Amino acid sequence: MKKFITGIAIVIAVFSASSLYAQRGDTAAMRQRMEAMNAKMKSDLKLTDVQADSISAIQHEFQPQVREIFMDQSLGMDDKRAKIAPLNEARDKRIQAVLGNDLFKKYQDWMQQNRPQRGGGGGRGGNG
Numbered sequence: 001m002k003k004f005i006t007g008i009a010i011v012i013a014v015f016s017a018s019s020l021y022a023q024r025g026d027t028a029a030m031r032q033r034m035e036a037m038n039a040k041m042k043s044d045l046k047l048t049d050v051q052a053d054s055i056s057a058i059q060h061e062f063q064p065q066v067r068e069i070f071m072d073q074s075l076g077m078d079d080k081r082a083k084i085a086p087l088n089e090a091r092d093k094r095i096q097a098v099l100g101n102d103l104f105k106k107y108q109d110w111m112q113q114n115r116p117q118r119g120g121g122g123g124r125g126g127n128g
Contacts, residue, residue: 054098
């Protein structure tokens with residue numbers, strides 16, 4: 001019986017470790033994609049190092065708040081969008097202060113064209 005329980009404990013530990021490793025791998029892959037996207041943005045918009053670093057820092061500052069809202073299962077998508085909108089406005093005001101009006105407009109256009117596509121149902125628009 002002890003061998004059986006020990007065997008089950010080992011199997012659970014292996015699955016837990018592999019799950020944790022997979023999550024870290026996803027995080028590392030996401031970090032690499034974000035770094036590549038930031039490098040492309042810097043190149044395409046001809047940003048200075050200071051501008052690129054400032055944008056990255058601002059985005060990272062707001063990211064946990066947005067993630068927390070998206071993870072809240074008690075909210076519907078419309079409620080989540082409503083809660084995220086003021087965060088996006090605050091983030092954009094800070095980015096605009098870093099870039100100035102003309103470059104901020106180019107940044108917005110670039111972000112719209114290069115935003116990573118997310119899976120899932122729906123998309124934009126209504127039901128009819």
